[in-house]
Amino acid sequence: MASDSSDDDMPLAKSNGRVSEAHISKATDKKMDQAGSSKSNLPAGISIRNGPVIDDEMDVDAPTTNGHAKRKSRTSTSKAVKYHDDTDESDDEPLAKRQRTTQKPADSDSDDEPLATKKKPGKLPPKASETAIGDSSDDDDEPLTAKLAKTKASIEKKAEKEAKAIRAKESKAKKAAPKKAKKEDSDSEEEVKPKAKRKSNGTATKRANGVKKEESDSDAPLAKKATAKKANGKVKAEPAGTPTKKGKGKKEDSVEEEDEVYRWWDAPKKEDDSVKWDTLQHNGVVFPPEYEPLPKNVKLLYDGVPLTLSIEAEEIAGFFGAMLSSTLNVENLTFQKNFFEDFTAEVKKTGGARDPDGNKVAIKEFSKLDFKPIFAYYDGKVQERKARSSAEKKADKAAKDAIEAPYTTCIWDGRKEQVGNFRVEPPGLFRGRGAHPKTGKVKRRVTPEQITINIGKDATVPAAPEGHKWKAIQHDNKATWLAMWQENINGAYKYVMLAAKSSIKGQSDFKKFEKARELKKHIDRIRKDYTRDLRAELMADRQRATAVYLIDKFALRAGNEKDAENEAETVGCCSLKFEHVTLKPPNTVIFDFLGKDSIRFYDEVVVDEQVFKNLKIFKKAPKKEGDDIFDRLNTTQLNKHLTNYMPGLSAKVFRTYNASFTMSTLLKELQNTNISLQEKVKLYNDCNRKVAILCNHKRTVGASHEAAMEKMTDRIKGLQYQQWRIKQMILDIEPKQKKKKGANWFELDDDLDEAWILEHQAFLVKQEREKIEKKFAKENEKLVTEGQKEMKTKELTERLGVADDLEKKFKKENKTKKIEADGKGPTVEKLEANIKKLDERIATMRLQAEDREGNKEVALGTSKINYIDPRLTVVFAKKFNVPIEKFFSKTLRDKFTWAIESIEDEDDWEF
Known part of the structure; x- marks a missing residue:
């Protein structure tokens, strides 16, 4: 391609600082x-x-539990999982650490000195040699970087061949087009039969976007026609991968039907792509509650003196006081400086601060401010909210949902669409991410007078809160936002948009991935x-x-x-x-x-x-x-x-x-062999991991990773201990089995030592107690809700007897070194079946642990959600018969409905 820059006098892209020569001699x-x-x-x-x-002080979110009970952490006393090589070789030491040990001479040229030597480096990412990409072969001495380079080069070579093939195919089709058009013209005279009388062969026509369009004159049975998807109609959303229920019980009948999904991918394209809607109706935005002043006995202290502040200044002091436990922010010097500047400016603007005698107090030093009384007040309110019963929490949530319900949806071209961020951000202190220079500044309360509403011309404009009015009303049908305002920190504009699951957002995602598909031709x-x-x-x-x-x-x-x-x-x-x-x-x-x-x-x-x-x-x-x-x-x-x-x-x-x-x-290279569901999921994750590494979408190991791996190790060991107990029960029933199966089969795993077993037994007893107490509290709550009397503490004590019996049982087993068979009519066959089930659980859990360990440097979700075309995940799920729920949560299934349903009838879709 010809150069864009052919003129010596071409203006510089940037004029600040020293610049390069125009030509390279x-x-x-x-x-x-x-x-x-x-x-x-x-x-x-x-x-x-x-x-x-990731800096050492950076806040790292703990992994979510996805609705499963969170197992409490306990120290494993047996050999820990080994993640890093303990050998002390300076070559393998992170570059930043090695460079810190060497002092540069005063006259040395530091132009090429890494930034890491000039400032505190934080936690450096791992080297590629420490990162696995799913290849577990131990006999291959080829360096990992070489393997990666070969894989990348191979993929780039395939991309080159594919680009040439696509262009050649298009060129051939272009040449054939005039002949085809001529033939169609000659055939047009013969086409006199009405379309409805033509016999359908049941085939579907492929559209340019990879979606099959069904023929309107299908010979499918009437019952099937009734449920067939309309080209531009609506269908009821069904979670992908969920089997259809044959019978409906009372519970199913009472469930409210889900909103219909607009199948925009089947709808005809608009002539003018820039027009986003013809009609638009919505109810505006939800404002945060007004500020509630602190009780008179709760004051900000300055040098030990309680201060009386204006409502505005008191609210700002409350922002800092409420987050006193967030040391990452409140101990940040930039955060303190910015907050102090905004706070003292507000104090001066609103009449100053006064002591109990009414004398003015000059606030000059941040270090003399004491927010502890404010923190204690707000923390008390938080604890109160946490202490509410589940019934109270549900009632509060229901009341909040009822208030917000009108704002959660809008009517867009006559259909209901979900609105995303319909709540106006509450005022507070700006935190930012990383080393943001404005962290700690006050985010001001947004008023209706700052908000512009975008709505249809004939629609009813939502009423502003009493005593207020909107900044402006406009009817821009080329914009997809519903409301907009400018925030005070960076002067950025905030928009109320449709939710990620809406058709508008779906179309935006679709266009993004189609553009990436088009790049295949030119890469x-x-x-x-x-x-x-x-x-x-x-x-x-x-x-x-x-x-x-x-x-x-x-x-x-x-x-x-x-x-x-x-x-x-x-x-x-x-x-x-x-x-x-x-x-x-x-x-x-x-x-x-x-x-x-x-x-x-x-x-x-x-x-x-x-x-x-x-x-x-x-x-x-x-x-x-x-x-x-x-x-x-x-x-x-x-x-x-x-x-x-x-x-x-x-x-x-x-x-x-x-x-x-x-x-x-990578997915094309996979073969659908006879493997377990968990192994199929791991296959996909291995590919996802390689994508993240080869495309440099990676992360540093999270602070919680080793703790999470230790918990998984403990869970596996817990299953091994359970297996060992069952084997001992077999010996209790039939001692001859020891000779039959061999003494080794009944031996305790090397991973399980006496100290770990005692700790695990204590954990099991504690877990049983917590389970009983939780169930007891839940049943009592239900009784109170139904207007009945609560059960007495005596009932709980009796129930806890099960945990006491378990504790006694463990003590007896430890003393006698014998485990008695329990359960109803235990037999060797039943116990062996239980051991087999535990074997399967252990194998699955080990696969999960291996998968998690492999993902420690890779944020799979980032690649999967933002960069990998979701249709590839759907194709894999279909080819390997894996429920799509294994890869996409409910939220993502809603977001990627277009990907899941648009290729459901295509077995040969390719990126």
């Missing part, structure tokens, strides 16, 4: 070649560290062109080619210009600064910068020799810290260049394309 090229003459053993195009950096030409331009004489062309290489190979975000004063200084590829890139000969590049959401991104990647040389040129003196690396390129110019290949192509499409095409390629 042959002398410069030669000089850089000589400077980097050593060869690398590592293959290019691969990350040798995985994921973003070979793009890669060929940027590989050629890596040696371009014009600096702008070489910078653009290098940027596209980094975006394609390492999934870097393009990056936009930021206002450093008002926003966190987050960067992407085009906005990388001198200090964000460290060059480590012969061809390793270290990235260290604040990425999306102010999360620190640290990665070490191996690049092509020419790319390494180019980055050296882009960093060449007189450039220094603070200067742009890609000073003759910005995202607008980059995306404009990409549109020359296909309309609407931008840098972000590469992430979606690479993830989806890689997943598609």
Whole structure:
């Protein structure tokens, strides 16, 4: 493709700081070649560290339990799961730690010093050698990076072949089109029969988007026609993978029917794509409750003196006081500084602070403020709410849901659609993510006077709260938002949009993945062109080619210009600064910068020799810290260049394309062998994991991972202990079995030592007690709700006797070293059947543990939800006969209804 930059006097993309020369001289090229003459053993195009950096103090959410009971953590006294190599080799030590031990000479050139040496590095991601990608072969000595590079190269070669094949097929179809049109014209005179009289062969016509359109004159039986999906109609939503119930009981009859789903993927396309709706009716937004003043005895203290503040200032003090337990925020110096500035400004604005005698108090030092009384008050209210009975909680939720019900849906072109964020954010303190410069500032209360409503011309405008009015009413049918306002922290606009499960959001997702599918046709030409331009004489062309290489190979975000004063200084590829890139000969590049959401991104990647040389040129003196690396390129110019290949192509499409095409390629290689359901799920997860690694969508190991793995290990050991007890019961019934099966079969597993068994027995007794107490409390709540008397404590004591008996039983077994068979009519056959079931459970749990361990550096959900076409997951589920629920939660099934249903009749759909 012809270069976009042919003029020497082309304006610079960025004018701040030192800039590169317009042309790269042959002398410069030669000089850089000589400077980097050593060869690398590592293959290019691969990350040798995985994921973003997580600081030690960063809040890491604990994993959700997905509705299952959460097992309490207890210390395992047997050998722990080994995750890391204990050998002390300096070569394997994280780069940041090794560099910290070496002092740089005062006169050394620190231009290429990694950011990690200049500031506290936090927790670096693991090296690629520590990361598994599902290949468990131990006899292969080939380095992991080499395996990754081969896999990636193979996938890229397939992409090149496929792109050429698609274009050749389209070219052939284009040439054949005139002949086909001529034939159709000659046949048109013969087509005099009404369409209804033509006999249908029952086949479906494929549409351009991969959806099959059913013929209207189908010969299907009338009963089936009644339930057939209409081309542009509505059908009742059924959870995918759920078997149809033959009979309906009373419970099913009482269940309210689900809302009908609009099958937009079957509907004819609009002539004007920019018009989003013809009619729109909604009820506006829900405002947070008004502020309730603190009781008179609860005061903010300043240097030990209780203060009387205005309502406005008191509310702001309450924001800080209520979150006193969130040390990550309240102990952050930037958070404190920003809060203190906004708080003292509000105090001055509203008449100042006064002591008990009415004297004005000047608040000058943050350290003298004491929020403990405020925290104690709000914490007490939280505990009160937690202490409510489940009946009270349900009643409160029902009341809240009833109030919000009118706002949860809107009428969009005559059909009901779910609204997403219909609640206006309550006021509070801005937290931000990562190292945001505005963390701690006060988020002001949003009033109706700041809100613009977007609604149909003939619709009834929702009433503003009493005494207020809306900022504006507009009727923009090219916009998909229902309400909008500007927040005070960053001046950003907030929008009330439809929910993720709505047809509008679904269409947006569909278009995103279709655009990525379209990129398949052009990817070979793009890669060929940027590989050629890596040696371009014009600096702008070489910078653009290098940027596209980094975006394609390492999934870097393009990056936009930021206002450093008002926003966190987050960067992407085009906005990388001198200090964000460290060059480590012969061809390793270290990235260290604040990425999306102010999360620190640290990665070490191996690049092509020419790319390494180019980055050296882009960093060449007189450039220094603070200067742009890609000073003759910005995202607008980059995306404009990409549109020359296909309309609407931008840098972000590469992430979606690479993830989806890689997943598609990996899934095609799988064979539907006779394996268990859990093994099939693991097969899919292994592919998902490879996508995340090969496309650089990775994360650092979560703080809770080792604890979670220890719990799983304990659960497996618990099942092994249960098995051992059953085997001892077999000996109790029939001692001859020891000779028959061999003494080893009855031995205790090596993993289970005496100390662990005693701890496990105590855990089982405690678990039994908690189960009885919980059931007792629930039954009492039900009795109270029904107006009956509660059961007495005596009843609970009697029930707890079961746990006491279990404790006595364990003590007796430990003393006598004999386990008596229990249950109704125990036999050897029954007990052996139980052992077999436990074997299956242990095998399944070990697979799950292996899967979890493999996923520790990979956020599978991020790739699966945002970058991998959901239709690929549906195709896998169909091919391997796995319920879609194993991959998509109820929320995701609603979000991806279009993917699940649009290809339900297609066995040959491909990305």
